[in-house]
Structures are given as structure tokens and as C-alpha cells.
Amino acid sequence: MxxxxxxxxxxxxxxxxxxxxxxxxxxxxxxxxxxxxxxxxxxxxxxxxxxxxxxxxxxFTFGDDRGSGVGMGEGGEGEPVPGQGGAGEAGEEAGExxxxxxxxxxxxxxxxxxxxxLPAIRPRGREAVLSDVRRYRSIRRTGPESLRHFRRTFRTALRRQIAEGTYEPDRPVVVPRREDRRYRSWRIAEVPQSNAAVIYMMDVSGSMGTEQKEIVRIEAFWIDTWLRSQYRNIEVRYIVHDAAAREVDRHSFFHLRESGGTKISSAYELCSRIVEERYSPMEWNVYPFHFSDGDNWSGGDTRTCMELLREKLLPRVNVFCYGQVKSAYGSGQFKVDLDDELGDDGRVLTSEIPDREGILPSIRTFLGTGR
Amino acid sequence: MTVALPADLRRIRDRIRAWAEEFGLDFPETFFEVLDHDALHEVAAYGGFPTRYPHWRFGMQYEQLRKTYAYGLQKIYELVINNDPCYAYLMRSNGTTDQKIVMAHVYGHADFFKNNLWFGPTHRKMIDQMANHGTRVRRYADRWGAEKVERFLDDALCLENLVDAHEPYRPGAARKGAPDGGADDLDEEERRIGEKVPRLRAGPEYMDRYLNPPEELERARRRMERDLETRRRFPAKPERDVLRFLMENAPLSSWQRDLLAIVRAEALYFAPQAMTKIMNEGWATYWHSTIMTERALSDDELLDYADAHSSTLASSPGRLNPYKLGLELWRDIADRWDRGRFGTEYSRCTDWTQRRSWDTRTGLGRAKIFEVRKAYNDVTFIDEFLTEDFVREKRLFVYGRNAEGAKVIESRDFAKVKETLLRDLTNFGNPVVEVLDANHRNRGELLLRHRWEGLDLRGDYARDTMEALHRIWRRPVHVATKVEGRGRILVFDGTRHSSEEARGEEGGEGSSVGAGDP
Structure with missing residues (x-):
């Protein structure tokens, strides 16, 4: 109908x-x-x-900022207007x-x-580890000021003043005292804890330009934000590679620019070693993400990659995600090979990211399975 | 989408309405509708008219309202439409106390719409009118293509602020027509100026030099040329209502003309609301606060009321809140006329203690504010009722910016504060731009003049607006203005922008041709 x-x-x-x-x-x-x-x-x-x-x-307009105007509040002539953001804040330039x-x-x-x-992730592994969660459900007489319950405090004060006979209906001033204060309070609930390890790998060879890295940065940020909302305990590791791979800190991960060739297997090798050493699949949910422009050294190296994936990585991970960022130089061959070899394996997720608009669809591919 | 007012709200409305009437508010029948937040955002995005014509900018407004609401940044409190009957919308998720405040507030607005002089000429069946506009725009979109119509609307909207908001208040104002006689006649006249310069007939030839001194003849000739120049000019007087001028004179097809008419009618409908923002919001706030605290509030609602009311009035020092400023001014006026703090005797009194405790028990406060709400707009309101005492007590100041771009308190001087406030309110903070000559250079080019009053136009926007103008006028467009203190004429010839030194009367301020503002 x-x-x-x-x-x-x-x-x-x-x-x-x-x-x-x-x-x-x-x-x-x-x-x-x-x-x-x-x-x-x-x-x-x-x-x-x-x-x-x-x-x-x-x-026809004067633009947003006329430089002067009228305000209301305290302060002497020549003093800064109170309540402004810190100096040099973004958004100040050119009246934008x-x-x-x-x-x-x-x-x-x-x-x-x-x-x-995105579906909520159903964690694998042990759920025996319990952790504490605070839930604000009750009221107490003591607590930090940030948790003060305004209404309850006034109500208590009013009740006390009426009882004491100090409340004058004609001049209804209610002044809470220390003992009137009420605070929100929490109970501790136990929830099962689950752990996640996220390993980001990025190709930093010459063909990956600033824009490509920016795309990876934005996508990694969003993936991170999502996974953190799904797991109580999360560890993040960063690997960069050109012809050789090494582990770096977060800052270098996004800012490093190398040049030279690309051997993807080096990164997968390092990644599986890290997972093997530290993240037992019994205790951890493991998420490797790899971003490159799809160029690899040789078909031989690509074969090595597939072997590493099949034998070492895939058995230990929740999903393996490969994001191919489009660059002026990249051939894009690696995604084709990966899809051919392992496309049927539900744990392998690949996506192409042609530009910034491609970031959200790519995240949906990676995180949309709920694993 | 809407539901009839539930019984409990209907009871509340009946009581609030009775109190509003008891206080002397006078409003048309007012219908309240309860909407959930999404529907309310939709109505608000359309400026209160859900039947308005389709356009992406309403979609943009909706997105912004929806998202900022979802992030907890803003919440639409009330939405009221100037129409007869008046329509107002309530957010379903509001608590009872909030609904009471909103209703009281709405009756304040409804009274203001009905009684303030500046709203007099507004269309009181605007809901129908907007629906009618919507139908017309949709019909044109079907007939001529949605994208084509949208493009033209976008161009028209770039010129939306170029209407004369005061125009509806001088119904008798003579319409400026085309000059009599075509351009050819004037050419002929120009050729004959030499012959037509008036001379005194001299008897003997040697007397001619004395009766008709050459300087005098030259002056007369120049006067005639100037006069001819003015007559050649079309419009004969500068035209503030650029939209109407284009509507009547640009080479357009009838659907385009009609779109300009629609954009113009809607701009004029909303103009009084911009013109009386401080008064109107202050008035509604004054009345919700009066009705709530003196009548409607039950004991258990006090804190909720205080919370809601204070958030309405919240202001950060660098930004004036019209609700707050308006409310304080209305209260100040009521107080001054209650205690007789006006007139010669009071203004002559210089003794501070005496002034402070001044009270002649005149009790005219209420009568005075009802009188003021009839005849003023924000500019005249501030001009008349912003007093030195008020500026001092309410801690108003003028800010400027230092080298780092941070706002700095520049002055607390009364005259400065008032001047800056009036500057920002004049023409709603828009530059005054008028049609000076539609036959510029005798080539049918359009010459506009920005009446420069201290602030330059934003350059990139001005250039893009000129492109929109060019698409409508289809001939080169010139804008006389000032840039960094020097008279400039911005030119767009259809392909490229340029700018040249201004000569003579085009140059912005201080020009004598029709510069007098009514």
C-alpha cells in the first residue's frame, strides 16, 4: 500500500x-x-x-569583522575583552x-x-578479564564541585531553611550551606574487558606525496576513534616502509618522507613479528591496516606478501585491511593481486581511496563487518 | 507533521493568553503547534514557512540546525511567524516550564508584530504568499529546468540585501520614470548648447564684452552641460532599490522578472524583523519575564525558569545579545518613566545622589513602553533611549582589535558606544549601494555607487556580486566606492575585472547628487 x-x-x-x-x-x-x-x-x-x-x-558586504563593535562586561580601557580564546587561534585569519x-x-x-x-564490534578472545565502569546513578553528600547537583542542593537548602524558620516567603533568598550540598555519585559496574591491537603500516616511498599521507592520517584518525569506542584497552603500533620496514612513533608515522623503492613484504614481516611477540590472539583483537599507493618492488615480493599473510598474519587477526591511496605514480597493482589471491577470504578487506571523498566509504569497508 | 495542541498545553495556553491580555498585550489569534526537533528544524530552515520555494540554502540551514542541535550547541527555543493569524511552534521535548516561557514570549512577539509601525506594511497573509511563491518557482523549474532556475535564483539572492527597506513607508514617494525624450533628443540638445547659452542682447558690439563676460558665458554653458548630464542619466535620482530597478529595467524574460520580484518581496517582508531585532526580542523577553514571575510560575518551576531565562540572556563580553540589551533597555525605560527620571528637570540635575534616588512617582512606565513599542525601530530606539547612565551601569564598551587580532576594550565613552552601535545597526550593517546611472558612458552600462561611510567593501565578494549583476544586466557593471581611503571604480566587463581612479561625483561619500537620506 x-x-x-x-x-x-x-x-x-x-x-x-x-x-x-x-x-x-x-x-x-x-x-x-x-x-x-x-x-x-x-x-x-x-x-x-x-x-x-x-x-x-x-x-556587497563589509566582511565578517569590522574590527570594532560594542560589547558588554567588565574590564578597563586598553584591556583585552574577557572571555576570548587564546591568541593565535585558528579561524582568526582573514576574517574567515x-x-x-x-x-x-x-x-x-x-x-x-x-x-x-557501523555495527558494534563483537570482540574475540577472552572476556574473562573484568574491568570497572562508573555509572552515575545516585546522590551523595560529598564529592567534587564539578559533580554538584544544583537542583538537589537548592532543594535541601530550602528544606533546611524552612525547618529552621529562616526562610522568608517575601524575600525568598535561599543560600545553600556546606551541609546542603549534594553531588552526583556513581556505582561501579563490572564489564568484561577486551583488548585490541591496531597496527598501522604505511608506504612512505617516494611516490606517496603529502596529500596521500594526509588521507592516511585522516583515515587512521577515524579508525582509531571508532576502535577506541569499541575496546576498553587499545594499543597502537606504527610501521613505515619503503624497501625496508621499521617501527616508528606516531609523529614520525605521519610526517616521515622517504624515497626509494617499495618492498611491502618487509612491512608484513615486521608486523607478523610484532603480533607474534606481543599480541596473542587469545587475549587480543588484532587489526593490521596497510596503506600504500599499490606499487611494489616485484611480483616476487608480492608473492612473499601473500604467503606471509596466509601463513602468519591472517590466522592471528580479526581482519586485515588494505587501503590503496591513489597517487600520480602508483600503479595500483597490489590491490588487484591481493584481491585475486585472497579476495575470497572474509578476513581480508581492501578498498581504494581515490581522494578525500573516498575516506568514509573506505572506513565503511574496513569496519562495516563488525569483526 | 503537526498535532493539535495536547489538552495540558491547551490549558496552559489559555491561562497565559489571559494574563497577556490582562497586561494589555494586543495580538492576533495565535496558533501553537507542537513539533519534534526534526520537524521544527525543517520549519526553521525555511524561515518559518514550510511551503517556501525549494532551494539548497534551506537544506544548508537545516543541516546546520540539525547538527548543531545533535552536538548540543543550540536549541531552537521558539519560532513565531508574523502572519494573521500568528503561528508559533513549540518543541515537543521541552518541559512544561519551558513551554510556558515560550508561549509568554510568543505573545510578546505577536503583540509587537501587530502594533509596531514598521511591521505595518508587511504582508499579513505571508504564509499563503510564500506558498504561492513556492508554486511559481516550482512551475518555472518544471518549465525552464531546475538548474537554470536555481542559477538565476542564486544571482538574485546575491542582490537580496540591495532593497530599500524604508520604501514601503513612503507610499506617496514619486516613482522615478524614464526621462522624457529619447537619447537622440539629448544629443541634439548637446550640439546646440553653444547656441543656446543665454546672452544679453547688446546694442553696440563693443558692449557685448561687458554685458556677456566670457567667464559668465562659460559658467552658464557648464551649468547647462551638467544639467543635460543629469537628464541624460537614468534613473534621474539614485535608486536604492536595486532589485526593483533591475526587475523593471534589465533585459529579462518574464519568469526571471518574477523571480526577482519574489526574492525582493521576501526580503522586504523580513526587513522589519532585522530592523527591530533588539526591540522585538527585548519586548518578548520583557513580557515572558513579567508574565512568568508575576503570574504563571509555580514554586517548583522556579529553578527551571531561572535556568532557561538566564541562558536566554547569556552574553559573552565580545558579543552583544539582543535579548539582553533589549530587555535591559525596556526595563530602564519603564523604570525611568515610573520614577519621573526624564524631562528637563531631571536632565539638569547633576547631583549624583539626588539623581540616583530621584523618584517623582509618575508611574508612567507601562504606558511609556507601550507607546515606544509602537513607533520606534532599533536605530531610533537606541538613539533616543540609550542613556549615559545606562551605558555606565550596564558596562557597555567599544572594542577594537590589537596587532594580534584580539579584541581590546577601546573606550567606555558614552558618545563612542552610541555611535558604534548606531553604525552597526544602520541599514542592518549592510553597505548602502544604489543605482547611479543605468546608461553609463551613454553605452547602457550600469553604474552603482557604494555610499562609503567608513568601511570598505569586501573585495572578492564585491567582484563576485558584480558578476551576478552582469548576468542580469548583460552589460558592463561599474561600482564606485572607496578602497583604502581613495575613490575607486570597480569594473567588470563580462570577462575581466579592473579598477580605475574615481573622478567627480561618482566618488563615494560627500557627493551632492541625491545623497539626502529620507
């Missing part, structure tokens, strides 16, 4: 049109008015700001206006999960 079809809302059409313009699929000349094209804004302590795309049609929202990382993971319809 026609009635069962949900009524399309009028706004959906306009939203769809807007999104297509932002993505540059239609009306490309409007794209220059999109105030951002970034998927990821600034990452702060535990929060990240996501710019919301906005198209501002041009018009980007609407940004700050969200915490767990919230972000939730949004990502919603956006990509």
Missing part, C-alpha cells in the same frame, strides 16, 4: 541538493564559496572540532568564518558509527 512508503520530506530534496553542491558534484562554480572542504578540523585535548560546511553567496562544533571523541565515534551505520 502506498501508505507504507514514508512521506519524503520537502527539506530532504534541498539537503540533497546542498550536499551535492558541497561535494562538487554539481554547480562546481559554487564550490569556492564552501567555507571548508575538510573532513577533520582541529584535534584538541579529547575533543575535535568538525567544521560544518557552509556556502555563502557573495554580496567557519562554523565549528566541538565534540568529544566518544561522541564523535558515535556520530561516525551512525553516519556509516
Amino acid at each position: 502506498a501508505r507504507e512508503v514514508p512521506v519524503a520530506r520537502r527539506i530532504d530534496q534541498d539537503v540533497g541538493r546542498f550536499r551535492r553542491i558541497v561535494r562538487g558534484q554539481v554547480r562546481k562554480n559554487l564550490r569556492k564559496y564552501v567555507t571548508q572542504g575538510e573532513l577533520l578540523g582541529r584535534v584538541g585535548k579529547g575533543t575535535v572540532s568538525i567544521p560544518l560546511p557552509e556556502i555563502r553567496l557573495p554580496r 568564518h567557519v562554523l565549528e562544533v566541538e565534540v568529544s571523541l566518544p561522541e564523535l565515534a558515535e556520530l561516525l558509527g551512525e553516519e556509516l551505520r
Whole structure:
């Protein structure tokens, strides 16, 4: 019956049109008015700001910042206006206006999960390890000020004042005292703990340019955010390789630029050694991710890679993910070979990332299986 | 999408309405509808008119509302439409106390819409009108192609702020028509200026030099040339309503003309709301606070009310909150007229203690604010009722920016504060741009003038706007303005942008031709 079809809302059409313009699929000349094209804004302590795309049609205007205006509040002449962000904050330059929202990382993971319809991961391995989780469900008389329950405190104070006879209905001033304060409090619940090890591998040979690395950085960030929301305990390792592989810290991982040839097997070799030494599949959920532009030294090395995968890595991992970033020089052959050899194995997930727009679909491929 | 008001809210509404009437608020019938957040965001994205024409920017607004709501950054509190009957929307997830506040607030707005003079000419069946616009735009999209219509709408929207918001208030204003006589006549006249310069007839020839001194003849000739120049000019007087001018004079097909008319009508409909933002929000806040604290609030709602009310008034020092500023001004006016703190005697009094305790028990506060809400807009409101005492007590200041771009308190001087505030409110913070000559250089080119009042136009936006203008006018477009203190004319000839030194009267400010603002 026609009635069962949900009524399309009028706004959906306009939203769809807007999104297509932002993505540059239609009306490309409007794209220059999109105030951002970034998927990821600034990452702060535990929060990240996501710019919301906005198209501002041009018009005769003075620009956003007229340099002066009227404000309200304390402070002497010549003093800075209170309550501004720190100096040199992004967004100040050239009066550019980007609407940004700050969200915490767990919230972000939730949004990502919603956006990509990611299934919750069902962890493997031992669930015997129990860990404690705080749930705020009760009220106490002591606690940190950040947990003070405003309403309860006032109510207690009011009750006390009425009992003492100091409450004057004509002048209803309620002043809470120390003993009136009430705080939110938690109970400790035990939940099974599961561990995850994430190993990022990246090709840093000459053909991987700045943009390619930026794509890897953004994708790794989102993968990280998601996995952290799914596991209580997570360890992350970073491997870079050109013709040889080595383990590096997070910063070098994203900033290193090498040159020279590419031997992917070197990375897989190192990866399996790390997994073997530290992450027993009985205790750990293991996630290796490899990003390259698809060039490899030789067909012989690619065969070595397949062997390593089949014999050493795959038996120990939840999934093995290979993301191929498009570059001007990469042949893209490795993904073809990998799909041919191991495409039937459910644990091997590959995706192609032609540009930044490809990041979200790629994440969906990697994390959409719920493993 | 909407549901009838549930019984409990209906009871609350009846009581709030009775109190609002008791206080003397006067509003058209007001319908409340309860929506969930998604539906409310949809209505809000369309500026309150769910039947509006389709356009991507409404989709953009919806996305922003939806996301910022999901991230907990904002929540639409109330949404009220200036229409007769008045429509207002309530968010389903709001608690009872919030709904009471919103209803009281809405009756404040409804009263303001109905009684403030500046809303007088607005279309009171705008809901129908907007639906009508929607139908027309959809029909054009079907007939001429959605993308074509969208492109034209985008160009029209770039010019949305170039209307004359004061125009509806001078219904008698003479319409400026085309000059009589075609351009050819003027050419003829120009040729004959030499012959037509008036001379006194001299008897003997030697007297001619004395009766008609050459300097005088030259002056007369120049006067006639100038006069001719003005007559050659079209429009004869600078035209503030650029959209209407284009609608009537640009080479457009009828559907394009109609789209311009739609964009213009909607811009004019929303203009009074921008013109009275501080007054209107302040008024509604004044009344929700009065109705709640004096009538509607039950004991157990006090904290929720205080919480909601204070978040409405929250302001960061670097940004003025119109709710807060408006409310404080209304309270100040009520207080001054209650205690007789106005008039010559009071203003002559310089003794601080005496001023502070001044109270002649005039009790005119309420009457005064009802009178003020009738006849003022934000500019005249601030001009008249922002007092030195107010600026000092409410800690207003003017800020500027230091070398690092941080805001710095520059001055707490009353005159400076008032001047800056008025500057930012004039023309809603938009530059004044008018059509100076639609037959510029006698080649049908469009010359606009930006009336420079201290701030330069943003260059990249100005250039892109000129491209939109060119797509509508189809001839080169010139904009006379000032850039870094010097008169410049920006030119877009259809392919490239250039800019030249301004000469004579085109040069921005201080020009005499029709510069007088009504």
C-alpha cells in the first residue's frame, strides 16, 4: 500500500541538493564559496572540532569583522575583552568564518558509527578479564564541585531553611550551606574487558606525496576513534616502509618522507613479528591496516606478501585491511593481486581511496563487518 | 507533521493568553503547534514557512540546525511567524516550564508584530504568499529546468540585501520614470548648447564684452552641460532599490522578472524583523519575564525558569545579545518613566545622589513602553533611549582589535558606544549601494555607487556580486566606492575585472547628487 512508503520530506530534496553542491558534484562554480572542504578540523585535548560546511553567496558586504563593535562586561580601557580564546587561534585569519562544533571523541565515534551505520564490534578472545565502569546513578553528600547537583542542593537548602524558620516567603533568598550540598555519585559496574591491537603500516616511498599521507592520517584518525569506542584497552603500533620496514612513533608515522623503492613484504614481516611477540590472539583483537599507493618492488615480493599473510598474519587477526591511496605514480597493482589471491577470504578487506571523498566509504569497508 | 495542541498545553495556553491580555498585550489569534526537533528544524530552515520555494540554502540551514542541535550547541527555543493569524511552534521535548516561557514570549512577539509601525506594511497573509511563491518557482523549474532556475535564483539572492527597506513607508514617494525624450533628443540638445547659452542682447558690439563676460558665458554653458548630464542619466535620482530597478529595467524574460520580484518581496517582508531585532526580542523577553514571575510560575518551576531565562540572556563580553540589551533597555525605560527620571528637570540635575534616588512617582512606565513599542525601530530606539547612565551601569564598551587580532576594550565613552552601535545597526550593517546611472558612458552600462561611510567593501565578494549583476544586466557593471581611503571604480566587463581612479561625483561619500537620506 502506498501508505507504507514514508512521506519524503520537502527539506530532504534541498539537503540533497546542498550536499551535492558541497561535494562538487554539481554547480562546481559554487564550490569556492564552501567555507571548508575538510573532513577533520582541529584535534584538541579529547575533543575535535568538525567544521560544518557552509556556502555563502557573495554580496556587497563589509566582511565578517569590522574590527570594532560594542560589547558588554567588565574590564578597563586598553584591556583585552574577557572571555576570548587564546591568541593565535585558528579561524582568526582573514576574517574567515567557519562554523565549528566541538565534540568529544566518544561522541564523535558515535556520530561516525551512525553516519556509516557501523555495527558494534563483537570482540574475540577472552572476556574473562573484568574491568570497572562508573555509572552515575545516585546522590551523595560529598564529592567534587564539578559533580554538584544544583537542583538537589537548592532543594535541601530550602528544606533546611524552612525547618529552621529562616526562610522568608517575601524575600525568598535561599543560600545553600556546606551541609546542603549534594553531588552526583556513581556505582561501579563490572564489564568484561577486551583488548585490541591496531597496527598501522604505511608506504612512505617516494611516490606517496603529502596529500596521500594526509588521507592516511585522516583515515587512521577515524579508525582509531571508532576502535577506541569499541575496546576498553587499545594499543597502537606504527610501521613505515619503503624497501625496508621499521617501527616508528606516531609523529614520525605521519610526517616521515622517504624515497626509494617499495618492498611491502618487509612491512608484513615486521608486523607478523610484532603480533607474534606481543599480541596473542587469545587475549587480543588484532587489526593490521596497510596503506600504500599499490606499487611494489616485484611480483616476487608480492608473492612473499601473500604467503606471509596466509601463513602468519591472517590466522592471528580479526581482519586485515588494505587501503590503496591513489597517487600520480602508483600503479595500483597490489590491490588487484591481493584481491585475486585472497579476495575470497572474509578476513581480508581492501578498498581504494581515490581522494578525500573516498575516506568514509573506505572506513565503511574496513569496519562495516563488525569483526 | 503537526498535532493539535495536547489538552495540558491547551490549558496552559489559555491561562497565559489571559494574563497577556490582562497586561494589555494586543495580538492576533495565535496558533501553537507542537513539533519534534526534526520537524521544527525543517520549519526553521525555511524561515518559518514550510511551503517556501525549494532551494539548497534551506537544506544548508537545516543541516546546520540539525547538527548543531545533535552536538548540543543550540536549541531552537521558539519560532513565531508574523502572519494573521500568528503561528508559533513549540518543541515537543521541552518541559512544561519551558513551554510556558515560550508561549509568554510568543505573545510578546505577536503583540509587537501587530502594533509596531514598521511591521505595518508587511504582508499579513505571508504564509499563503510564500506558498504561492513556492508554486511559481516550482512551475518555472518544471518549465525552464531546475538548474537554470536555481542559477538565476542564486544571482538574485546575491542582490537580496540591495532593497530599500524604508520604501514601503513612503507610499506617496514619486516613482522615478524614464526621462522624457529619447537619447537622440539629448544629443541634439548637446550640439546646440553653444547656441543656446543665454546672452544679453547688446546694442553696440563693443558692449557685448561687458554685458556677456566670457567667464559668465562659460559658467552658464557648464551649468547647462551638467544639467543635460543629469537628464541624460537614468534613473534621474539614485535608486536604492536595486532589485526593483533591475526587475523593471534589465533585459529579462518574464519568469526571471518574477523571480526577482519574489526574492525582493521576501526580503522586504523580513526587513522589519532585522530592523527591530533588539526591540522585538527585548519586548518578548520583557513580557515572558513579567508574565512568568508575576503570574504563571509555580514554586517548583522556579529553578527551571531561572535556568532557561538566564541562558536566554547569556552574553559573552565580545558579543552583544539582543535579548539582553533589549530587555535591559525596556526595563530602564519603564523604570525611568515610573520614577519621573526624564524631562528637563531631571536632565539638569547633576547631583549624583539626588539623581540616583530621584523618584517623582509618575508611574508612567507601562504606558511609556507601550507607546515606544509602537513607533520606534532599533536605530531610533537606541538613539533616543540609550542613556549615559545606562551605558555606565550596564558596562557597555567599544572594542577594537590589537596587532594580534584580539579584541581590546577601546573606550567606555558614552558618545563612542552610541555611535558604534548606531553604525552597526544602520541599514542592518549592510553597505548602502544604489543605482547611479543605468546608461553609463551613454553605452547602457550600469553604474552603482557604494555610499562609503567608513568601511570598505569586501573585495572578492564585491567582484563576485558584480558578476551576478552582469548576468542580469548583460552589460558592463561599474561600482564606485572607496578602497583604502581613495575613490575607486570597480569594473567588470563580462570577462575581466579592473579598477580605475574615481573622478567627480561618482566618488563615494560627500557627493551632492541625491545623497539626502529620507
